[in-house]
């Protein structure tokens with residue numbers, strides 16, 4: 578049986594937090610090790626430009642995110658790990674697809690629609706601060722996916738629509754020109770934990786309630802101490818299923834340790850104690866990765882080399898596909 582080609586992009590904005598780690602990084606790294614999978618994981622740095630126009634931040638986030646994935650155990654010799662901006666064929670394909678994608682389809686993309694709605698609510702011009710990048714970003718995403726003929730695209734719920742658009746665009750191209758593209762499908766894993774943040778809502782940069790992933794142990798401890806709890810005293814039984822502390826514990830503990838902590842909650846463990854144990858567990862689970870992360874962040878050349886090698890490994894596939902696509906649309910040498 579041939580392997581499934583599984584591809585996903587990581588937008589290089591922000592600094593990864595525990596929620597990203599548990600909800601996205603850890604499961605994707607695990608999946609990339611499966612023998613039935615040919616994994617393509619890439620740093621979507623062109624996508625980052627849609628959200629961020631500060632060059633220093635763009636550069637720094639990309640480096641941090643690359644280091645985070647590698648430090649978290651992604652093996653660049655097994656999975657294909659590359660930077661989108663190192664594969665110029667992606668932007669080349671993006672333009673060709675743009676000329677074949679219906680504008681009406683893009684009008685329905687939810688990121689664009691949300692921006693317009695916000696403007697309307699604020700009494701602004703509907704397209705205020707909407708760039709062409711934001712508007713046509715599903716086409717870039719289609720190019721990311723189609724350039725490597727991916728079968729499966731693991732994404733969060735909010736991205737299903739974009740993968741369906743990629744499929745739509747591919748289908749239309751195959752029909753109008755030549756069947757060059759594999760039709761991709763979105764894969765959503767409902768079992769992945771959505772971590773709660775400090776205030777009990779979903780952990781998200783938007784809410785400012787995150788716990789850092791590879792900062793110093795001191796910062797980790799400080800964040801954990803800020804997790805919101807109820808006012809129950811030590812000795813009073815606590816409901817583990819209603820606690821962010823327990824949820825975080827569960828995301829890192831083995832089955833036995835999870836059962837023990839559940840019991841400790843029912844026996845009335847104090848919040849201070851529970852948080853101290855939680856800090857120790859997470860600090861220990863992430864300690865080695867954190868060291869690797871720090872080492873990579875102080876050695877950017879090594880990171881750069883890994884990514885250059887990653888680009889080299891996949892680029893010939895992109896070049897081959899583009900040759901077919903160019904020919905299909907009529908961009909041909911005169912001599913033929």
Ligand code: TRP
Pocket residue numbers: 584585586587588621624717718721722730731732736
């Ligand atoms: N847009 C995706 C996100 O914000 C990231 C992404 C870019 C992506 N290109 C992709 C995901 C291609 C899957 C396939 O999460």
